[in-house]
Every structure is written in structure tokens, then in C-alpha cells.
Amino acid sequence: MGAKDYLAGALVASFIGVFSTGIIMHSKGRAVPYNNIVEQDFAVPRKIQIYCRDMNLDGIPETMLKYDGKPYYLKLNDQGELVIAPYQLD
Numbered sequence: 001m002g003a004k005d006y007l008a009g010a011l012v013a014s015f016i017g018v019f020s021t022g023i024i025m026h027s028k029g030r031a032v033p034y035n036n037i038v039e040q041d042f043a044v045p046r047k048i049q050i051y052c053r054d055m056n057l058d059g060i061p062e063t064m065l066k067y068d069g070k071p072y073y074l075k076l077n078d079q080g081e082l083v084i085a086p087y088q089l090d
């Protein structure tokens, strides 16, 4: 096996690794860690789920956060700061 074969094998292995990591991260909601222990008064990451759904049925999805099974809107205020607002049926 030559250096070219080794390099080709390494590239294929890297691609497969990056691709499979992407699938795993996507299936787990990407950025939310899956642990139970955090400082007091902080949300438990394991109970957080972020998803998009067209809640008001206008054809455009909203970003939603579900914490411990309860849904919230994940929005931006006028200053572009993240706001978690209670989900309400209109």
C-alpha cells in the first residue's frame, strides 16, 4: 500500500467521520448537551428540545423550545436578543 492509497483511505475515513457526526448531531438536536447535572436554577439540558413547526399555520415555521414537555416560542426582541415566550393557542 503506497502513500497515495493511505492518503485516500484517510480522506475517505475523515469524510465518513464528519458525515456520520453530522447525522448524530442532527438527530440529537445539534447543540443541546444531554446531561442532567447543572448549577441550581439553570435549565436541565436533557429536558430541552428545539424544533421548528408552523404553529399558526401561515406556511412559515416558528422556532420552538420544549422544556420538560412544555412548549415555548424561541423569539428575538426588537434589539435582536433571544426571548423565550410562553406558547399560547390563539
Ligand SMILES: [Ca+2]
Pocket (backbone or CB within 6 Å): 053, 054, 055, 056, 057, 058, 059, 060, 061, 062
Ligand atoms: Ca407560522
